[in-house]
Amino acid sequence: MTDYKNLKLIATSSPHIRAAENTRTIMLDVIIAMMPALIWAIVKFGFRALILTAVSVIGCIVFEWGYRKIMKKPQSVNDLSAVVTGILLAFVCPVNMPYWMILVGDFFAIVVVKQLFGGIGKNFINPALAGRAALVASYAGTMSGAWADPQAGWVPVVGTADVVTAATPLAYMKSGDMAGLTSQYSVTDMFLGNIGGSLGEISALLLIVGGLYLIWRKVISWHTPVAYIATVAVLTFLFPKGGADNVQFMLYSIFSGGLMLGAFFMATDYTTSPVTKTGQLIFGVGCGLLTVFIRYFGSYPEGVCYSIMIMNLVVALIDKAVKPSRFGVVKSANKEAAAK
Amino acid sequence: MAQAFFGGVHPHDMKAATNEKAIEQLAPPAVVVIPMSMHFGAPCTPLVKAGDHVKVGQKIGEFHGLGAPIHASVSGTVKAVEPRPYSMGGNIMSVVIDNDFQDEVSEEVKAPADPNALSVEEMVEIVKNAGIVGMGGATFPTHVKITSGIGKVSTVIINGAECEPYITGDHRTMLERPEEIIGGAKFLAKMFGVDKVVIGVEDNKQNGIDAMNKVIAEQKAPVVVEPLRCRYPQGGEKQLCQAITGRQVPPGGLPADIGCAVFNINTTCAIYRALTTGMPVVRKIVTVSGSGVVEPKNLECPIGTPVTNLLDACGGLKDGTFKLIAGGPMMGMAQYTADIPVAKGTGAILAFCENEEKTVENPQCIRCGKCVSVCPMHLEPLFMYQYASKGMVEELNDAHIMDCMECGACSYICPARMHLTHMFKTGKQLVKDKAAADRAAAEAKKKAEEAKEAAAK
Ligand code: SF4
Ligand code: SF4
Numbered sequence: 001m002t003d004y005k006n007l008k009l010i011a012t013s014s015p016h017i018r019a020a021e022n023t024r025t026i027m028l029d030v031i032i033a034m035m036p037a038l039i040w041a042i043v044k045f046g047f048r049a050l051i052l053t054a055v056s057v058i059g060c061i062v063f064e065w066g067y068r069k070i071m072k073k074p075q076s077v078n079d080l081s082a083v084v085t086g087i088l089l090a091f092v093c094p095v096n097m098p099y100w101m102i103l104v105g106d107f108f109a110i111v112v113v114k115q116l117f118g119g120i121g122k123n124f125i126n127p128a129l130a131g132r133a134a135l136v137a138s139y140a141g142t143m144s145g146a147w148a149d150p151q152a153g154w155v156p157v158v159g160t161a162d163v164v165t166a167a168t169p170l171a172y173m174k175s176g177d178m179a180g181l182t183s184q185y186s187v188t189d190m191f192l193g194n195i196g197g198s199l200g201e202i203s204a205l206l207l208i209v210g211g212l213y214l215i216w217r218k219v220i221s222w223h224t225p226v227a228y229i230a231t232v233a234v235l236t237f238l239f240p241k242g243g244a245d246n247v248q249f250m251l252y253s254i255f256s257g258g259l260m261l262g263a264f265f266m267a268t269d270y271t272t273s274p275v276t277k278t279g280q281l282i283f284g285v286g287c288g289l290l291t292v293f294i295r296y297f298g299s300y301p302e303g304v305c306y307s308i309m310i311m312n313l314v315v316a317l318i319d320k321a322v323k324p325s326r327f328g329v330v331k332s333a334n335k336e337a338a339a340k
Numbered sequence: 341m342a343q344a345f346f347g348g349v350h351p352h353d354m355k356a357a358t359n360e361k362a363i364e365q366l367a368p369p370a371v372v373v374i375p376m377s378m379h380f381g382a383p384c385t386p387l388v389k390a391g392d393h394v395k396v397g398q399k400i401g402e403f404h405g406l407g408a409p410i411h412a413s414v415s416g417t418v419k420a421v422e423p424r425p426y427s428m429g430g431n432i433m434s435v436v437i438d439n440d441f442q443d444e445v446s447e448e449v450k451a452p453a454d455p456n457a458l459s460v461e462e463m464v465e466i467v468k469n470a471g472i473v474g475m476g477g478a479t480f481p482t483h484v485k486i487t488s489g490i491g492k493v494s495t496v497i498i499n500g501a502e503c504e505p506y507i508t509g510d511h512r513t514m515l516e517r518p519e520e521i522i523g524g525a526k527f528l529a530k531m532f533g534v535d536k537v538v539i540g541v542e543d544n545k546q547n548g549i550d551a552m553n554k555v556i557a558e559q560k561a562p563v564v565v566e567p568l569r570c571r572y573p574q575g576g577e578k579q580l581c582q583a584i585t586g587r588q589v590p591p592g593g594l595p596a597d598i599g600c601a602v603f604n605i606n607t608t609c610a611i612y613r614a615l616t617t618g619m620p621v622v623r624k625i626v627t628v629s630g631s632g633v634v635e636p637k638n639l640e641c642p643i644g645t646p647v648t649n650l651l652d653a654c655g656g657l658k659d660g661t662f663k664l665i666a667g668g669p670m671m672g673m674a675q676y677t678a679d680i681p682v683a684k685g686t687g688a689i690l691a692f693c694e695n696e697e698k699t700v701e702n703p704q705c706i707r708c709g710k711c712v713s714v715c716p717m718h719l720e721p722l723f724m725y726q727y728a729s730k731g732m733v734e735e736l737n738d739a740h741i742m743d744c745m746e747c748g749a750c751s752y753i754c755p756a757r758m759h760l761t762h763m764f765k766t767g768k769q770l771v772k773d774k775a776a777a778d779r780a781a782a783e784a785k786k787k788a789e790e791a792k793e794a795a796a797k
Contacts, residue, residue: 002656013762015748275709324718
């Protein structure tokens with residue numbers, strides 16, 4: 001029989017069981033959800049897309065590992081969050097950028113934005129978007145000038161001198177040239193991803209597929225993406241530019257400029273979005289309003305990246321303002337208590 | 341279907357290991373160790389000393405203030421009255437009885453002549469003398485709950501949710517002893533003067549629901565069984581009241597504040613037994629399960645039976661067992677030693693040898709918000725954790741930490757494996773200490789002022 005006197009018992013606090021999901025499985029799900037868009041990028045732009053993404057991922061891992069090593073902090077690369085950042089950053093960069101350049105973005109994203117604030121869960125701006133913003137600020141020409149045209153075949157793996165470039169749909173829309181836009185890209189092209197743009201943002205369809213996977217896996221909830229996309233849809237339907245048809249302009253708007261990528265993968269980033277469902281709705285609407293505002297009035301055609309980063313900054317305020325109603329206290333009493 | 345409560349989690353219920361196993365009677369133990377504190381309230385004073393002869397059902401511990409008496413669960417000789425380890429941590433004065441295996445019943449145990457002719461006062465008196473407490477684990481004295489609830493309570497609820505994984509004692513009771521449950525429910529209806537008692541049962545126990553419904557139909561009993569959604573913590577008192585009445589217990593309040601009183605299945609059976617046979621609480625049904633147990637079982641044994649007897653009856657523990665829990669996996673207490681007895685609130689003994697807890701070395705909150713969406717008390721665990729770890733008492737109060745019922749749902753779901761619930765136990769203590777210190781300071785100040793005034797006179 002068992003020797004009960006010599007059991008090695010650990011008396012930790014309850015609960016004694018935990019759910020199967022952990023940070024790593026969640027990040028793995030996000031990676032899986034991005035695969036369709038990555039494969040599409042390879043199909044459209046060639047192997048350069050894969051290599052650029054791989055370089056970015058490795059860069060992020062090395063920077064995270066190295067920083068924590070130098071600072072003598074416990075290693076965290078196992079949680080896969082650096083991999084997610086690496087892929088996301090590649091997704092928002094032009095495929096024809098030089099490989100070394102993305103490492104600069106990786107460094108900024110991982111070291112400056114994430115680790116200097118304490119690592120996962122502590123940064124208040126989405127690292128991938130901040131990395132992109134840093135690249136745009138430093139290398140404006142490469143980052144927002146020439147976009148490889150997926151309709152003109154693959155981008156060479158080495159050397160990018162003779163890349164055929166095309167204007168992105170947003171550039172047409174910015175200038176109000178709807179005729180030019182519709183002749184260049186059909187709505188179907190936009191939806192499937194036969195358009196110019198950054199590496200992982202072009203196929204609205206495949207990004208939606210990935211987003212639905214994340215919702216199904218309960219990694220994200222629908223609140224942020226639905227609020228975000230719906231806000232952009234309503235505004236662009238109501239106020240089309242360049243005398244375009246309402247529905248047409250709306251469709252072009254929501255299928256372009258990485259809105260799907262932003263709504264499903266960037267605005268839902270745990271660390272930089274509100275923790276309550278109501279807060280997430282507010283956050284999504286805010287992102288939508290700012291995106292349209294920037295696209296309409298900004299000096300720059302693309303609005304998703306900056307709108308999410310701006311909203312990242314007010315997350316703390318949203319979390320302060322939106323609290324769950326206290327259990328056992330009826331609404332009116334809650335209000336009275338607040339008024340006191 | 342009943343209404344829902346907000347939040348909650350769906351742990352794998354692990355009940356298949358024991359839910360088809362009938363309740364077995366454990367071979368009588370040679371020794372029982374009966375702790376003098378098995379209820380919410382002050383410990384009892386032992387009424388016996390070493391060398392005394394005791395019989396089953398004889399009162400051996402008297403309570404003071406809030407509490408319930410304690411009775412001998414076997415007949416035999418008192419070997420010692422001394423502090424022994426028990427499941428709530430530390431040592432407690434206990435009466436150790438050598439079993440003489442005669443099962444002599446004490447003269448104190450007298451069945452009422454006609455249970456149905458008893459007045460409410462007489463019934464409450466019997467419940468009190470029978471030492472009945474909340475057998476689900478809360479161990480609040482039942483007679484106090486009844487007396488303080490009479491007149492206020494319009495909905496009497498019997499808690500058959502049994503939402504903690506692994507535990508199947510209540511489920512087996514529904515299948516094997518439905519008439520005791522329904523009989524007890526009828527007495528409760530009479531005591532509270534209500535025309536209907538609701539039994540809430542999670543809908544994963546359909547055969548238990550059917551068994552009780554059959555008895556209800558046969559006896560035309562004023563009882564209804566309400567199937568509830570299967571979700572932890574459905575069996576929390578506040579969640580159960582919410583699911584059945586749609587009302588929420590106010591902060592710091594009791595179910596009685598919204599006209600509810602909740603009794604556990606086994607408490608109800610104990611009431612039935614006390615009122616029909618006069619037998620106080622001397623036996624307990626315990627689920628013995630978990631990855632470390634060779635052959636999981638439901639066992640009925642005398643109160644005070646050493647846990648090792650139960651484990652032996654289940655084939656012992658597997659090698660590498662590192663955790664022994666008294667109670668369920670979500671709220672039960674991990675034990676330092678197997679040398680503890682079964683108490684009135686011990687519904688389960690679990691042993692784990694696999695990494696059920698899935699601990700990690702450096703938990704880092706990733707702000708996923710999952711803890712917020714599962715907290716049945718509408719709290720924001722991630723923020724409470726920050727405040728508690730920094731000792732920010734005021735912020736903890738503002739975050740309503742005292743509403744936390746330590747259900748463990750947030751820790752369970754947390755993908756970063758933060759020790760949230762544990763931190764809230766500490767945090768609540770901080771808040772209480774601060775409040776006590778404030779009170780003491782205020783009193784000291786008042787005293788000093790009074791002294792000054794007196795001196796001035
Ligand atoms: S569930 Fe855990 S990781 Fe997620 S917000 Fe809560 S504490 Fe942080
Ligand atoms: S342990 Fe407390 S904070 Fe966590 S879910 Fe339960 S009630 Fe909420």
